[in-house]
Amino acid sequence: xxxxxALLIPWFMKLAVEGLQHPQTARYSPxxxxxxxxxxxxxxxxxxxxxxTLILNAARIIEFRIREDLFxxxxxxxxxxxxxxxxxxxxxxxxNDLTNVRMLTGFxxxxxxxxxxxxxxxxxxxxxxxxxxxLWAIFPxxxxxxxxxxxxxxxFQRSLEAQEELARLTSLTEESVSTVRLIKSYCREEHFQxxxxxxxxxxxxxxxxxxxxxxxxIPVMATATGAGxxxxxxxxxxxxxxxxxxxxxxxxxxGYLAMLxxxxxxxxxxxxxxxxxxxxxxxxxxxxxxxxAVSEAADAKPLTDVRQGIELRELSxxxxxxxxxxxxxxxxxxGERIGITGEVGSGKSTLLKLxxxxxxxxxxxxxxxxxxxxxxxxxSLRALIGYVPQxxxxxSRSIRENIAYGTDDGGGDVAELARQASLTADVDKFREGxxxxxxxxxxxxxxxxxxxxxIARALSVNPRILLLxxxxxxxxxGREEEILGELGRFCxxxxxxxxxxxxxxxxxxxxxxxxxxxxxxEEGRPDELLERGGLYAxxxxxxRLQEELVGANPP
Numbered sequence: 025x026x027x028x029x030a031l032l033i034p035w036f037m038k039l040a041v042e043g044l045q046h047p048q049t050a051r052y053s054p055x056x057x058x059x060x061x062x063x064x065x066x067x068x069x070x071x072x073x074x075x076x077t078l079i080l081n082a083a084r085i086i087e088f089r090i091r092e093d094l095f096x097x098x099x100x101x102x103x104x105x106x107x108x109x110x111x112x113x114x115x116x117x118x119x120n121d122l123t124n125v126r127m128l129t130g131f132x133x134x135x136x137x138x139x140x141x142x143x144x145x146x147x148x149x150x151x152x153x154x155x156x157x158x159l160w161a162i163f164p165x166x167x168x169x170x171x172x173x174x175x176x177x178x179x180f181q182r183s184l185e186a187q188e189e190l191a192r193l194t195s196l197t198e199e200s201v202s203t204v205r206l207i208k209s210y211c212r213e214e215h216f217q218x219x220x221x222x223x224x225x226x227x228x229x230x231x232x233x234x235x236x237x238x239x240x241x242i243p244v245m246a247t248a249t250g251a252g253x254x255x256x257x258x259x260x261x262x263x264x265x266x267x268x269x270x271x272x273x274x275x276x277x278x279g280y281l282a283m284l285x286x287x288x289x290x291x292x293x294x295x296x297x298x299x300x301x302x303x304x305x306x307x308x309x310x311x312x313x314x315x316x317a318v319s320e321a322a323d324a325k326p327l328t329d330v331r332q333g334i335e336l337r338e339l340s341x342x343x344x345x346x347x348x349x350x351x352x353x354x355x356x357x358x359g360e361r362i363g364i365t366g367e368v369g370s371g372k373s374t375l376l377k378l379x380x381x382x383x384x385x386x387x388x389x390x391x392x393x394x395x396x397x398x399x400x401x402x403x404s405l406r407a408l409i410g411y412v413p414q415x416x417x418x419x420s421r422s423i424r425e426n427i428a429y430g431t432d433d434g435g436g437d438v439a440e441l442a443r444q445a446s447l448t449a450d451v452d453k454f455r456e457g458x459x460x461x462x463x464x465x466x467x468x469x470x471x472x473x474x475x476x477x478x479i480a481r482a483l484s485v486n487p488r489i490l491l492l493x494x495x496x497x498x499x500x501x502g503r504e505e506e507i508l509g510e511l512g513r514f515c516x517x518x519x520x521x522x523x524x525x526x527x528x529x530x531x532x533x534x535x536x537x538x539x540x541x542x543x544x545x546e547e548g549r550p551d552e553l554l555e556r557g558g559l560y561a562x563x564x565x566x567x568r569l570q571e572e573l574v575g576a577n578p579p
Contacts, residue, residue, distance in 0.1 A: 025067075025071040025075070026068060026071040026072045026075050026138075027138065027141045027142055027145060029064045029065075029067045029068035029071060030064075030068050030142075030283065031142075031145050031146065031149065031280075031283070032064050033061055033064050033065065033068075033279070034149075034275070034276045034279030034280050034283070035149070035276055036052075036057045036060050036061050036064070037057070037061065037272075037275055037276060037279055038270075038272035038273060038275055038276035038279075039051065039052050039057050039272065040052075040054045040057035040058065040061075040272075041270075041271055041272040041275050042270060042271075042272040043057060045270075045271060045272070075134070076134065079130060079133065079134040080130045080131070080134070082129070082130070083126045083127075083129040083130025083131075083133070084126065084130070086125070086126065086129050087122055087123075087125065087126040087129075090122060090125065090308065090312075091118065091122055093312060094117070094118060094122075094308065094311055094312065097311055097312055097314065098114070098311065100316050101311075101314055101316050102316045102317055102318040102382065102383070102384070103377070103382050103383060104317050104383070104384070105314055105316070105317075110191070110195040111195065111198055111199075112191065112192075112193075112194040112195025112196065112197065112198040112199065113191040113192070113194065113195050114311070115194055115195075115198060116187075116190055116191040116194040116195070117191070117304075117307050117308055117311060119194075120187065120190055120194075120304070121187060121304035121305075121307050121308055122304070122308070124187075124297075124300045124301050124303075124304035125301050125304050125305055125308065127297050127300075127301065128297050128298060128300070128301025128302075128304075128305075129301070131297065132294055132297035132298060132301060135287075135290050135293070135294050135297075136294050136298075138287065139287035139288075139290065139291065139294065142283055142284065142287045143284065143287060146280045146281075146283050146284055147162065149276075149280055150277055150280050150281070153269065153273045153276060153277050153280075154260075154263065154268070154269050154273065154277065157256065157259055157260055157263060157269070157277060160255045160256070160259050161252045161255055161256050161277075161281055162252060163251075163252070163255065164247070164248040164249075164251040164252055164255075165248055165252070165288070167248065168244055168245060168247075168248035168288070171241075171244050175237055175240060175241060175295075178237060179234070179237055179238070179295065179296060179299040180299040180302060180303055182230065182233055182234045182237060183234060183296075183299045183300040183302075183303040183304075184303035184306070184307075185230050186227070186230040186231050186234050187300075187303050187304055187307060188307075189223070189226055189227040189230050190227055191307075192223055192227075193220075193223050193224060193227050196219065196220060196223055197220070200216055200220065238293075238296050241291075241295065241296070245288050245291060248288060249284065249285045249288050252281060252284075253278075253281060253282075253285075256277065256278060256281055260274050260277060260278070261274075317383075317384040318381050318382070318383070318384050318402075320401060320402050321398055321399050323399060324398075324399050324400060324401045324402075325395075325399065325400065325401065326400070326401045326403070326404035327392060327393065327395065327400045327401075327404050327405060327408065328404065329393075329408075329488060330358050330392060330393055330408060330488040330489060330519060331358055331393060332357075332358055332393045332394055333355065333356050333357040333358040333360065333392075333393070333519065334355070334356040334379070334390070334391070334392050334489075334519065335354075335355045335356070335390070335391040335394075336352050336353055336354050336355075336389065336390055336391075337353055337388060337389055337390075337391065338351045338352075338353055338389060339351070339352040339353065339375075339378075339385070339389045339390060340352070340386075340389070341371075341374060341378065341383070341385060347542055348369075348371040348374050348542060349371045349374065349375060349539075349542050349543075350541075350542035350543055351543065352375075352542075352543055352544060354537065354544060354547065356519060356521070357519075358517070358519055359516075359517040359518065359519060360519060360520075360534050360535070361515065361519075361520040361522070361532060361533045361534050361535075362519075362520065362521045362522070362533060362534065362535055362536070362537060363522055363523075363524065363529065363530035363533035363535070363536040363537070363550070364376075364521060364522065364523045364524075364536070364537045364539065365523070365524060365525065365527065365530070365536065365537075365538055365539070365560070365563065366538055366539030366540055366545070367539075367540060370539035370540055370541070370542070371539055371542060372493075372523040372539055373414055373493050373494075373523060375523075375539075376411070376491045376493050376521060376523060378390060379392075379397070379409060379489065379491060379521075380405065380406050380409045380411055380491070381397060381398075381402060381405065381406075385397070385398070386398075392405075392489075407485070408487060408488045408489055409487050409488075409489045409490075409491060410430075410482035410483060410485050410486075410487030410489070410490045410491065411482060411491045411493075412475075412478045412479055412481075412482045412490075412491065412492045412493060412495045413478070413493055414493040414494050414497075414523075416466065416471075416474040416475050416477065416478040417466075417478075418462050418466030418469070418474060418477060418478075419462075420461070420462070420463060421461065421462070422456075422458065422459045422460060422461055422462070423442075423447075423451060423454075423457075423458050423459070423460050423462060423477065424438050424458040424459060426462060426466075426477055426481060427441055427442065427458075427477060427480045427481050427484055428481075428484055429481055429484075430481055430482075430484055430485045431484050431485055438458060438480075438484075439458065441480040441483050441484050442458070442480050443510070444479075444480065444483055444510045444511070444513075444514050445476040445477065445479040445480035445483065445507065445510070446476055446503055446506045446507045446510060447473065447476045447477060447480055450473050450476075462477075472503065475495050475496065475497070476503075476507065478495065479492070479495055479507070479511075483514060487518065488518055488519065489518065489519045489520075489521070490515065490518055490519070490520045490521070491521050492520070492521070492522040492523065492524075493523045494523050494524050494525065495522070495524075496508075496524060496526060496529050497524075497525070497526070504526070504528065504529065508529065508531065508532060511532075512532045520533075526567070527550070527560070527563060527564050527567060528567075530550050531550070533549075533550060534549070535547060535548060535549060536548065536549070536550050536553055536560065538553070538558075538559050538560050538563075540559060545558070545559050546558050546559055546560050
């Protein structure tokens with residue numbers, strides 16, 4: 025409709041000119057044509073506003089839906105994906121790449137449709153006025169199309185390179201901001217400033233090369249349309265002089281040719297948007313098309329309780345060609361407390377991550393209550409497990425919100441959970457108490473406080489299986505005794521697996537598994553392992569010696 029109104033205006037200008045030349049035989053008077061042209065202009069304005077709003081709003085909705093799909097996909101993807109992806113790169117795809125896609129589906133799609141309609145309709149009307157004049161007018165255009173075709177591939181490649189470099193710049197910025205305290209403590213400000221300058225200069229170079237290509241297109245378009253206009257003035261003027269066409273036809277023809285100027289000039293911009301949008305969409309598709317290594321089996325069924333316990337059968341797992349765990353087998357009864365220790369890199373943390381399926385595990389290797397965990401629904405499996413990771417992550421919210429994070433009901437009695445994690449005394453020292461904001465990644469808390477808050481968060485879900493990955497590494501000995509006492513009362517008939525290098529953390533454990541070389545080197549009660557004089561006993565003696573040396577030479 026918008027283009028329909030615009031295309032009628034030159035035709036009524038033709039009728040107006042003919043009316044001025046031959047008022048006696050004119051179909052419409054110039055005054056009537058002028059009123060019609062005003063009406064057409066008003067109609068063009070109204071429909072243009074409506075069409076632009078409709079299409080650009082649709083582009084915003086598309087952007088919104090893609091962003092929702094991206095975030096939903098990120099929540100599905102597992103640890104393996106994020107271990108090979110940079111946070112800044114993912115953030116760049118959510119911002120800049122989505123903007124490019126919105127521009128393509130909004131302004132780009134609208135301009136492309138507009139150009140297509142105008143070209144088809146305008147050239148048809150020009151042919152109706154004079155076919156040969158039309159051929160002369162559009163003669164330069166094929167040369168323009170040839171140049172555009174040669175430039176388009178390079179535009180796509182350079183757009184993709186610019187987007188990748190922006191992702192690198194975003195990633196570096198995110199890493200620098202999140203570790204600014206470490207940068208300052210090592211006086212590395214100048215180093216990172218120089219590094220940022222190099223990456224930023226590279227990004228600038230990519231964009232300048234892209235801008236030069238884009239800048240090449242616009243003169244090519246202008247040259248083609250300008251040459252067409254000159255040809256029409258020369259050839260069309262001769263046709264008017266020889267009365268092959270009327271002056272009104274020439275005016276209408278010139279008006280239609282003028283209507284081709286903007287769509288032709290905007291072709292380069294549309295092409296740029298298309299190439300940038302295609303490059304960005306290919307980057308978004310890498311996330312949208314990513315499949316999690318951990319997926320739910322079609323016949324998976326929920327598990328509501330743990331009554332029989334956990335069994336490992338010939339469990340093996342590795343990263344690439346490196347085997348971490350090799351044919352590990354053992355049984356853990358429901359309600360049993362198991363300590364896990366061993367040398368660095370022996371697979372202790374990896375083993376804990378397998379139970380909630382944070383890492384993929386083969387069929388027939390881990391069973392809970394006699395059921396393969398790969399055939400238990402992920403939601404029900406993880407609802408039974410409370411997991412305290414080795415590195416405590418806190419949200420930039422209050423202590424209360426962080427403790428109650430894993431629940432929908434606010435975490436029950438948050439104060440009681442804080443007491444069980446031996447956090448009450450620390451909370452009381454804060455002016456806002458449980459409403460104290462912990463800052464970015466818990467910057468307002470010490471390492472020990474973060475660990476204890478993570479323990480309280482794990483307890484808030486009332487788990488049947490509690491997984492503790494070195495939860496007391498940043499806690500002093502006195503506080504460790506208090507936490508272990510509270511955990512002993514909380515655990516009751518719950519199954520507990522605790523990984524620790526501090527062997528004192530195993531005082532209430534029924535058994536301890538000592539990992540070495542990818543397998544279980546020793547297994548038994550803590551006192552039994554000490555009597556055997558094996559690896560566990562050597563680790564125990566080494567820790568006692570270190571404690572005595574620290575006690576004799578306090579810092």
